[in-house]
Amino acid sequence: MLRVISQRSNLQTASYNIFRGVRLGFSSTSNREELITGLDDNNVTENIASRVGRNLHLQPNHPLHTIKQKIETHFLTLHTSFETYSNLSPIVSTKNCFDDLLIPPSHVSRSPSDTYYISSTKCLRTHTSAHQSTLLKESKSKCFLCTGDVYRRDEIDRSHYPVFHQMEGVKLFEEGTHVSVIEDDLKKTLEGLTQELFGDVEMRWNTDYFPFTDPSWELEIYFNDEWLEVLGSGVIQPSIITNAGLTQPGWAFGLGLERLAMVLFKIPDIRLFWSKDERFLGQFDGGIVEFKPFSKYPSSDRDMSFWTGSQNFHSNDFAEIVRNCITEDIIESVTLIDEFTHPKTKEVSNCFRFTYRSMERSLTNEEIDRVHFKVRERAVEELGVVLR
Numbered sequence: 001m002l003r004v005i006s007q008r009s010n011l012q013t014a015s016y017n018i019f020r021g022v023r024l025g026f027s028s029t030s031n032r033e034e035l036i037t038g039l040d041d042n043n044v045t046e047n048i049a050s051r052v053g054r055n056l057h058l059q060p061n062h063p064l065h066t067i068k069q070k071i072e073t074h075f076l077t078l079h080t081s082f083e084t085y086s087n088l089s090p091i092v093s094t095k096n097c098f099d100d101l102l103i104p105p106s107h108v109s110r111s112p113s114d115t116y117y118i119s120s121t122k123c124l125r126t127h128t129s130a131h132q133s134t135l136l137k138e139s140k141s142k143c144f145l146c147t148g149d150v151y152r153r154d155e156i157d158r159s160h161y162p163v164f165h166q167m168e169g170v171k172l173f174e175e176g177t178h179v180s181v182i183e184d185d186l187k188k189t190l191e192g193l194t195q196e197l198f199g200d201v202e203m204r205w206n207t208d209y210f211p212f213t214d215p216s217w218e219l220e221i222y223f224n225d226e227w228l229e230v231l232g233s234g235v236i237q238p239s240i241i242t243n244a245g246l247t248q249p250g251w252a253f254g255l256g257l258e259r260l261a262m263v264l265f266k267i268p269d270i271r272l273f274w275s276k277d278e279r280f281l282g283q284f285d286g287g288i289v290e291f292k293p294f295s296k297y298p299s300s301d302r303d304m305s306f307w308t309g310s311q312n313f314h315s316n317d318f319a320e321i322v323r324n325c326i327t328e329d330i331i332e333s334v335t336l337i338d339e340f341t342h343p344k345t346k347e348v349s350n351c352f353r354f355t356y357r358s359m360e361r362s363l364t365n366e367e368i369d370r371v372h373f374k375v376r377e378r379a380v381e382e383l384g385v386v387l388r
């Protein structure tokens with residue numbers, strides 16, 4: 001499932017804060033320091049802060065860069081008027097990330113268990129849609145593509161990582177253009193793009209829901225014997241446009257680069273995108289080529305059972321502790337394999353299975369035991385769980 005903002009709902013209220021990055025561009029070191037503030041509202045970990053500024057989408061020959069280039073070239077060939085942005089700061093105001101896009105204060109995507117907050121008014125962007133309003137307002141861009149790293153607290157498995165990359169596209173039309181014309185153009189454009197990337201595949205449009213577009217659709221393709229979500233899109237809510245001081249109607253879409261790259265390059269695990277190993281990076285030359293696994297190192301499982309101890313236990317908080325204790329990417333997945341409620345005390349017990357595997361080397365039992373033990377300790381200290 002595309003990790004869409006539509007699937008979540010919330011907690012935190014937001015107030016206005018100036019978004020620093022759009023005009024200045026992004027200097028990784030100065031902004032990284034700004035990430036961990038020590039404020040109570042701040043839930044950005046060292047592990048996450050260290051990803052800011054890596055800019056995988058700007059690294060020549062990296063699969064994410066290749067996909068981005070391919071999409072941009074496709075759009076620029078069609079319409080020279082598209083402007084491209086790839087270097088906007090991922091530190092945004094909650095106003096830009098949520099309020100400007102009509103995401104209500106109660107939406108789950110705004111919860112601190114889903115979003116990395118730097119303060120109550122600043123966060124790491126959860127999607128590139130966060131730049132829509134500012135770009136419309138400040139640069140008066142009528143058509144643009146905006147690419148960047150986005151951050152979401154999330155589960156741990158082969159296709160989820162707390163940092164991934166998205167591209168947002170926006171196109172405005174003449175004032176008074178009928179919505180059916182916008183819909184036709186949106187669908188034709190995105191079908192053309194999909195064909196460029198995947199060749200002649202079967203496609204289908206499903207209606208969807210996003211707070212910032214109406215109507216909204218997702219595009220799916222039939223690829224490798226299954227339906228695969230490619231992107232979310234829709235006709236921009238008129239109030240977003242008028243709030244940006246404009247009057248023309250338009251469409252928008254958003255897509256995840258890892259999702260496309262994993263399919264097109266046959267990359268089996270999302271952690272590989274972060275690899276600095278030449279056996280990974282050296283395979284790519286700027287074209288779409290099939291990734292050849294250099295070696296499949298063995299996996300090793302460990303289980304962890306505990307009483308959650310509190311009504312507020314959230315598996316994303318647990319995942320965050322795991323990612324923080326295990327800073328090298330040696331954890332492939334953490335899966336809830338058993339959950340039950342004690343019939344008398346009503347206490348909840350969870351059992352998680354940890355699958356350890358490195359993409360780059362063999363792991364020893366000792367090192368797995370060491371980090372696994374650290375996770376147990378931290379979960380007790382920070383979440384108040386009671387080990388079983």
Ligand code: DAH
Nearest residue numbers: 004005127232233252253254
């Ligand atoms: N921002 C959405 C997400 O992160 C993706 C998206 C959907 C962007 C529809 C759009 C859109 O511009 O129209 O899940």
